[in-house]
Amino acid sequence: MQPCELSFSEASAALKAGKLSPVELTDSCLARLEAVQPTLAPFAHVTADAARRAAKAAEKEIAAGRWRGPLHGIPLGIKDIYDTGGVPSTSSSQVRAGRVPERDAVVVARLRQAGAVLLGQTHTHEFAYGGVTPTTHNPWNPARIVGGSSGGSAAAIAAGVCTIATGTDTAGSIRIPSAFCGTVGLKSTYGRVSRRGVTPLAWSLDHAGALTRNVGDSAAVLQVIAGYDAEDPASVDLPVPDYGATLDAGVKGLRIGVPENYYFDHVAEDVAAAVRKAIDVLRDAGALTRAVAIPYPDQILGTEWAIMMAEASAYHQESLRASAPLYQPDVRALLRVGEFILATDYIKALRVRQRMRKAWEALLADVDVVIAPTMPITAPAPDTQTITWPDGTEELIVMTLTRFTCQADLTGLPTMSLPAGFDRDGLPIGMQIIGRAFDEQTVLRAGRSFEKATDSVGRIAAP
Amino acid sequence: MTSSKPTRQIDAAALERLARVARLPLTRDEQGELLPLLQAAYGLIDRLDEVPLGETFPAGAFDLRPR
Numbered sequence: 001m002q003p004c005e006l007s008f009s010e011a012s013a014a015l016k017a018g019k020l021s022p023v024e025l026t027d028s029c030l031a032r033l034e035a036v037q038p039t040l041a042p043f044a045h046v047t048a049d050a051a052r053r054a055a056k057a058a059e060k061e062i063a064a065g066r067w068r069g070p071l072h073g074i075p076l077g078i079k080d081i082y083d084t085g086g087v088p089s090t091s092s093s094q095v096r097a098g099r100v101p102e103r104d105a106v107v108v109a110r111l112r113q114a115g116a117v118l119l120g121q122t123h124t125h126e127f128a129y130g131g132v133t134p135t136t137h138n139p140w141n142p143a144r145i146v147g148g149s150s151g152g153s154a155a156a157i158a159a160g161v162c163t164i165a166t167g168t169d170t171a172g173s174i175r176i177p178s179a180f181c182g183t184v185g186l187k188s189t190y191g192r193v194s195r196r197g198v199t200p201l202a203w204s205l206d207h208a209g210a211l212t213r214n215v216g217d218s219a220a221v222l223q224v225i226a227g228y229d230a231e232d233p234a235s236v237d238l239p240v241p242d243y244g245a246t247l248d249a250g251v252k253g254l255r256i257g258v259p260e261n262y263y264f265d266h267v268a269e270d271v272a273a274a275v276r277k278a279i280d281v282l283r284d285a286g287a288l289t290r291a292v293a294i295p296y297p298d299q300i301l302g303t304e305w306a307i308m309m310a311e312a313s314a315y316h317q318e319s320l321r322a323s324a325p326l327y328q329p330d331v332r333a334l335l336r337v338g339e340f341i342l343a344t345d346y347i348k349a350l351r352v353r354q355r356m357r358k359a360w361e362a363l364l365a366d367v368d369v370v371i372a373p374t375m376p377i378t379a380p381a382p383d384t385q386t387i388t389w390p391d392g393t394e395e396l397i398v399m400t401l402t403r404f405t406c407q408a409d410l411t412g413l414p415t416m417s418l419p420a421g422f423d424r425d426g427l428p429i430g431m432q433i434i435g436r437a438f439d440e441q442t443v444l445r446a447g448r449s450f451e452k453a454t455d456s457v458g459r460i461a462a463p
Numbered sequence: 464m465t466s467s468k469p470t471r472q473i474d475a476a477a478l479e480r481l482a483r484v485a486r487l488p489l490t491r492d493e494q495g496e497l498l499p500l501l502q503a504a505y506g507l508i509d510r511l512d513e514v515p516l517g518e519t520f521p522a523g524a525f526d527l528r529p530r
Contacts, residue, residue: 320487340485341504352516353521
């Protein structure tokens with residue numbers, strides 16, 4: 001086994017004990033990256049020299065007894081939508097070619113402070129506005145998409161380049177690629193992680209977070225990046241709990257809501273079967289299940305799209321007129337259409353959103369979490385335009401990709417995607433665990449219980 | 464509750480007028496490319512009319528702290 005294939009907990013423990021050098025680990029990750037970059041292209045920009053310097057510094061500090069914590073000496077990737085000081089940070093767009101910010105985004109600064117080793121910027125769907133990430137290929141089958149928009153981060157983890165990479169989630173952009181690439185992706189509660197220094201897609205929906213190989217990594221990285229930031233208007237000043245403290249507390253007595261509508265409608269057979277089996281695994285571990293009705297199912301997509309399109313087009317309004325040819329055709333089209341969302345439609349969507357939030361609050365008074373498929377399908381081919389369901393319904397792929405994920409962005413609830421299994425073609429299947437506001441601990445605990453009971457989580461695609 | 468408002472019908476002429484109001488320069492070909500996407504978006508948004516909103520506040524910015 002190569003050092004880059006170690007799990008986060010194995011690598012972190014070995015680094016702390018001095019049995020593994022951060023330099024050795026970083027070199028191994030960079031070698032794996034060099035091997036997969038030509039075929040999978042997870043990274044937009046690699047900072048190999050800076051990574052080796054940071055690893056050397058971490059090595060010295062740990063050897064001198066100045067261990068900073070579990071992320072000290074751990075190599076990771078930064079989604080190209082985050083500003084990294086001194087490094088090209090372009091949102092994977094020609095519109096921002098050559099842009100080098102002076103300062104780190106808050107999340108990047110916190111990761112650096114924790115001693116993490118930054119390998120470079122991972123590809124995003126341009127400006128995080130899409131679920132494909134066309135630059136990048138799926139490590140489980142390069143003829144399939146990685147999902148998006150945090151597709152480079154997911155591909156890097158699934159290919160064994162690193163165990164952690166940052167992401168953002170506005171309509172599902174952490175969880176979509178997590179599901180398609182077999183990684184863990186946690187979108188924490190709206191307001192839990194600062195977005196300062198992250199290029200916005202839609203301010204009232206944007207969440208910053210991370211994709212990881214295992215659930216324990218997810219808890220460790222959230223511990224570092226969570227916290228109040230007075231400069232992010234959405235940030236909430238609440239103490240950050242110890243996410244590791246309850247991670248292994250099990251699910252005995254945990255009340256799981258199983259959707260009786262929406263999340264099992266128009267779903268691939270293998271996906272539905274794997275998620276129902278995963279729920280059975282948790283029930284066998286002591287959890288209780290009960291059927292729940294998902295509120296406002298016919299309004300979820302309309303609410304999301306009205307808000308996201310209007311906010312994204314407002315942010316890009318000037319740039320779209322000045323640099324239209326530099327945008328990719330799909331993103332340019334979405335930004336143009338967003339110009340035609342009426343203000344009254346936008347406000348109406350915000351009001352429906354309030355109804356949804358209240359309905360989910362009531363739903364989560366009776367259960368501790370809701371578990372559902374993350375995606376209706378496994379990773380499709382890049383040229384897929386529509387999905388035709390067995391009843392003859394034809395669905396635009398852009399709707400298929402966001403149908404199950406966007407409600408958690410509308411409600412702001414913490415939601416984690418993790419691999420529930422694999423389909424008949426060997427592609428990962430994602431399931432999502434949705435929890436109460438600021439109760440990431442319960443979401444992580446449920447995910448950890450499933451991880452321990454199965455072998456679905458933490459797999460690396462064969463290089 | 465079913466809305467009494469009809470679903471929006473957007474054709475090329477309507478899109479051309481919308482683009483002019485938005486001060487968004489578009490060629491005839493570009494308008495043609497956008498039309499299906501705009502129709503799909505309005506189709507989804509029109510479903511919001513089915514929700515009786517009464518005195519509901521908009522959730523523009525919100526604080527999810529437990530109360």
